[in-house]
Amino acid sequence: MFGKKSVVLLMLAMTLVLGACGSKTTNDSESASSGNKAESKELNLATFGVSIGFSKKDGDRLEGYDIAVAEAVAKYLGYTKVNWTTADMAGMFGMLDAGKIDTIANQVEANEKRKEKYIFSNTYIYSGAQLIVRADDDSIKTLADLKGKKIGVDVGTSKEAYLRANDPNNELNITTYEDPSVILNDVALKRIDAYIMDRAGAQLLIDNSGLALKKAGDPVYTYEEAFPFPNTEEGKKLRDSFNEALEALAKDGTLTKLSNEHLKQDISKAS
Secondary structure: OOOHHHHHHHHHHHHHHHHHHHHHHHHHHHHHHHHHHHHOOEEEEEEOOEEOOOEEEEOOEEEOHHHHHHHHHHHHOOOOEEEEEEOOHHHHHHHHHOOOOOEEOOOOEOOHHHHOOEEEOOOOEEEEEEEEEEOOOOOOOOHHHHOOOEEEEEOOOHHHHHHHHOOOOOOOEEEEEOOHHHHHHHHHOOOOOEEEEEHHHHHHHHHHHOOOEEEEEEEEEEEEEOOEEEOOHHHHHHHHHHHHHHHHHHHOOHHHHHHHHHHOOOOOOOO
16 A cells, blocks of 8 residues: 555656646647648739739639739749739839738739839730720821820820820820720720720720720830839749749640630730
């Protein structure tokens, strides 16, 4: 038989063992929780959400070539979630500057002005600036034909900047819009004479509008579109990761497939 002292010592030993087991379970749980958190990898992106074929909001969902490419890149790189924010172009670049998003997926033209501040991924859209006019209007082929006339453009875009830079004498009546569908209606209703937009999505937008419109002349200028990043070490690292993914997606035909699916043409390659 054990004495009282032995019983007390035995009970104390058992308490310490049970306490140790309890502590280990808690730590294992915390480690598992920490492990799950470590596996979570989120990408924060912004888009406009108003461009048919590229980035269009449909209820709670976003769809289009820009969206599909960005999500394919995210999947390739192992991101578990993509967080989307919608804003106009000025707002998106403001969020990029403030570090609130990682990049922009919205037909971002990689022009020389933007390259002074940002670094860009490989090109995934080859396009140009296209004039859209009424189907019965054969008088407009170039910007020169629009002197004294009204031209609509998406607000805050590189195309607006191009128009203003190439109109030193203010011979163009430039009207800015936030919604592309409104611009098309205004062209059809003769409120403005033309709309300058991205050539890659022009025909799709015209077809979906059901309006009597057409593309006028050759592209005003051509350009390439890509994902922009802050010119920082972190930005360069993410840009390089995006390039790795884009190269793989181009090689296996994913970019071509997504382009044909959303735009009925392959704009992922230079023509």
